[in-house]
Amino acid sequence: xxxxxxxxxxxxxxxxxxxxxxxxxxxxxKTPHLAAILVGHDAASESYVxxxxxxxxxxGIRSTxxxxxxNIEENILIEKITEINENNDIxxxxxxxxxxxxxxxxxxIETIAVNKDVDGFHPVNIGRMVIGMPCYISxxxxxxxxxxxxxxxxxxxxxxxxxxRSNIVGKPVSILLSQKGxxxxxxxxxxxxxxxxxxxxxxxxxxxxxxxGQPGFIKAxxxxxxAVVIDVGITRxxxxxxxxxxxxxxxxxxxxxxxxxxxxxxxxxGVGLLTVVSLLKNxxxxxxxxxxx
Amino acid sequence: xxxxxxxxxxxxxxxxxxxxxxxxxxxxxKTPHLAAILVGHDAASESYVxxxxxxxxxxGIRSTxxxxxxNIEENILIEKITEINENNDIxxxxxxxxxxxxxxxxxxIETIAVNKDVDGFHPVNIGRMVIGMPCYISxxxxxxxxxxxxxxxxxxxxxxxxxxRSNIVGKPVSILLSQKGxxxxxxxxxxxxxxxxxxxxxxxxxxxxxxxGQPGFIKAxxxxxxAVVIDVGITRxxxxxxxxxxxxxxxxxxxxxxxxxxxxxxxxxGVGLLTVVSLLKNxxxxxxxxxxx
Numbered sequence: 108x109x110x111x112x113x114x115x116x117x118x119x120x121x122x123x124x125x126x127x128x129x130x131x132x133x134x135x136x137k138t139p140h141l142a143a144i145l146v147g148h149d150a151a152s153e154s155y156v157x158x159x160x161x162x163x164x165x166x167g168i169r170s171t172x173x174x175x176x177x178n179i180e181e182n183i184l185i186e187k188i189t190e191i192n193e194n195n196d197i198x199x200x201x202x203x204x205x206x207x208x209x210x211x212x213x214x215x216i217e218t219i220a221v222n223k224d225v226d227g228f229h230p231v232n233i234g235r236m237v238i239g240m241p242c243y244i245s246x247x248x249x250x251x252x253x254x255x256x257x258x259x260x261x262x263x264x265x266x267x268x269x270x271x272r273s274n275i276v277g278k279p280v281s282i283l284l285s286q287k288g289x290x291x292x293x294x295x296x297x298x299x300x301x302x303x304x305x306x307x308x309x310x311x312x313x314x315x316x317x318x319x320g321q322p323g324f325i326k327a328x329x330x331x332x333x334a335v336v337i338d339v340g341i342t343r344x345x346x347x348x349x350x351x352x353x354x355x356x357x358x359x360x361x362x363x364x365x366x367x368x369x370x371x372x373x374x375x376x377g378v379g380l381l382t383v384v385s386l387l388k389n390x391x392x393x394x395x396x397x398x399x400x
Numbered sequence: 401x402x403x404x405x406x407x408x409x410x411x412x413x414x415x416x417x418x419x420x421x422x423x424x425x426x427x428x429x430k431t432p433h434l435a436a437i438l439v440g441h442d443a444a445s446e447s448y449v450x451x452x453x454x455x456x457x458x459x460g461i462r463s464t465x466x467x468x469x470x471n472i473e474e475n476i477l478i479e480k481i482t483e484i485n486e487n488n489d490i491x492x493x494x495x496x497x498x499x500x501x502x503x504x505x506x507x508x509i510e511t512i513a514v515n516k517d518v519d520g521f522h523p524v525n526i527g528r529m530v531i532g533m534p535c536y537i538s539x540x541x542x543x544x545x546x547x548x549x550x551x552x553x554x555x556x557x558x559x560x561x562x563x564x565r566s567n568i569v570g571k572p573v574s575i576l577l578s579q580k581g582x583x584x585x586x587x588x589x590x591x592x593x594x595x596x597x598x599x600x601x602x603x604x605x606x607x608x609x610x611x612x613g614q615p616g617f618i619k620a621x622x623x624x625x626x627a628v629v630i631d632v633g634i635t636r637x638x639x640x641x642x643x644x645x646x647x648x649x650x651x652x653x654x655x656x657x658x659x660x661x662x663x664x665x666x667x668x669x670g671v672g673l674l675t676v677v678s679l680l681k682n683x684x685x686x687x688x689x690x691x692x693x
Contacts, residue, residue: 213533230527237526237575238567240506264596272578274531282530282575285565285590292594294601297578301585303557308587 108365111254111337111372117380120253121166124387128167131395137198139394140169141225141386142191144202146184146210147177150353151343152203159201162383168390171197181210185218192220198393199225201386204275222399225389228275237282241398243389248280250381251316251337255290258370260314260335263292268312270358271319272299276339280316305329317358327363336364336371339378355379401658404547404630404665410673413546414459417680421460424688430491432687433462434518434679435484437495439477439503440470443646444636445496452494455676461683464490474503478511485513491686492518494679497568515692518682521568530575534691536682541573543674544609544630548583551663553607553628556585561605563651564612565592569632573609598622610651620656629657629664632671648672 128139141163145156156172163170175184184202191200200223206212216224221231227245235242244252255262267284271277277297285295293314298305300319309315309329317325318339330336340358348354357374365371372378392398421432434456438449449465456463468477477495484493493516499505509517514524520538528535537545548555560577564570570590578588586607591598593612602608602622610618611632623629633651641647650667658664665671685691 213531230525230531230533231523232527233530234523234525234527237530237571238506238523240523264594278530278575278578281590282571285571285592292592294589294591294595296587296589297574298587299578299585301557302587 108368109258109370111258111370111377113254113372113377113380116254116257117384119257120381120384121162121387124168124384124391125166127391131391132167137196137394138167138169139199139390140171140197141199141201141390142171142173142197144173144175144184144187144200146175146179146203146206149205152205156203158383159386162387163390166387168387177207179207179210181214184210184215188215188218192218192223197223199223199386199390201226222396223393225386225393227279227389233274233279236279239286243392243398244283244385245275245279246382246385246389247276247318247339247378248283249385249388250378251280251339252283252290253381253385254337254372254378255314255335260290260370262290262314265293265313266311267293267295267314267316268298268309269295269316269318270298270302270305270309270325271317271339272297273318273320276318277316280318284314319358321358322356323358323360325359325364327360327367330364330367332367333369334367336368337378338372338374341374341379401661402551402663404551404663404670406547406665406670406673409547409550410677412550413674413677414455414680417461417677417684418459420684424684425460430489430687431460431462432492432683433464433490434492434494434683435464435466435490437466437468437477437480437493439468439472439496439499442498445498449496451676452679455680456683459680461680470500472500472503474507477503477508481508481511485511485516490516492516492679492683494519515689516686518679518686520572520682526567526572529572532579536685536691537576537678538568538572539675539678539682540569540611540632540671541576542678542681543671544573544632545576545583546674546678547630547665547671548607548628553583553663555583555607558586558606559604560586560588560607560609561591561602562588562609562611563591563595563598563602563618564610564632565590566611566613569611570609573611577607612651614651615649616651616653618652618657620653620660623657623660625660626662627660629661630671631665631667634667634672 227243232242269281281297284293316337338357338359346354520536525535562574574590577586607628609630631650631652639647648668
């Protein structure tokens, strides 16, 4: 069993991005600039956004954090997004999800300018991804592909089972892995809460991607000997063993599953770190106008 | 074995659409108006477009066919599309594919106004479909769903295998059938040219959707006893038994597969007819501004 070391990969890729940012600036390019909007004070969201801001600083990307209270009106948020859309100094804009219930996430996402949608959540970016056009691929699916690529894990013709059909992970990663090219050309089955015989289906997978957000759901008897297991779950659960009182837990029972795998991602230290790196990459692409003019 | 009778369904639904068009006009609505652009003289394209024009007339939808020669420049085509986008009398616009090699299909598709894209090929409509927002669903996937719905075929928890990963059939139908709701909630596997052991995978399917465009590819030993088989293939092959010299052939060896099925679509007389009906439905939605204002 080999650990897919998200921490090591993330450091490696961040160094590459930092070099690329420097080179871009050295040839007269602007400093890439990411704006992040955070509504409310959800602890998980606070920590994700803080991680993104920190990662930007590490690679020479400027970031601006814009905060609103939980009770902000949707229209005010939309005005702010429109203002940022028109601000030529800002290359990328993300709005941390989830948003409070009185705000339509879909409306917010569609308000973000396509060329600044570095989270890749806008329908144009999703639609372009589906038909194989250049686009911002959303950060978690892009991170999963990056792990497979960097570890040279073969995907062509492999049986890949994705568990979880969320808009931001399960659906896009299932589409990407079944597309032409590498990492892709896999035969992908998308499973979800209505799937019958999940154990039977999952245990045939050469590549198993767990993305349902249910801590410890995937057990050893659901995993084939020699499988590649990618654990996308990051659930904060209470713990009296950590200083913060919380710990991050994946969707996979790591201790019992790991011995059966050829490769497996840990949580923490796996996919999550690559997600942030993908966001940095997209922000650099935005500054360079590589995808949209 | 029960035949999924596309002809009967198409007639039934066309009658419903005709009634809806009449009712819309009776309450002051405009006559829905579809514009179709046809480039060149490909025999299959000619016949598809003629079928669409005829179907429009049958339900009281006005249609305008705009023809260009094979050697038309991309820019002229784009100018025409832009003109139609701005023409308030035209509700829906389709450009018959494939286009000649010197024209970028993606560029053409992205030029069509999202609210007139009744083929549902624009990235915004595909992206919205993926995340479950209101959109024009492209005609063939919508037609397949309509067949399942009208015959009350259960999809929840069923193993569904889609063979073929095209942008206009395989990918979207695999996404739609795995989504929440009905017809949906199926466990979908998307197979393609790089799939290994297709026979083994296909022969486990409760619902098998053949959409690779290879006449007679699906044989009896690839189909489970009692399966629902949807044949999307429509390939024109030469025949000395028809007046036209051509016959339409599906991806399924109908004669040997049909006896094993619970339900099966014939070719011709199956999915193809529903495809045209879905286009009429989208055109009516466009005239009513049901999805976009």
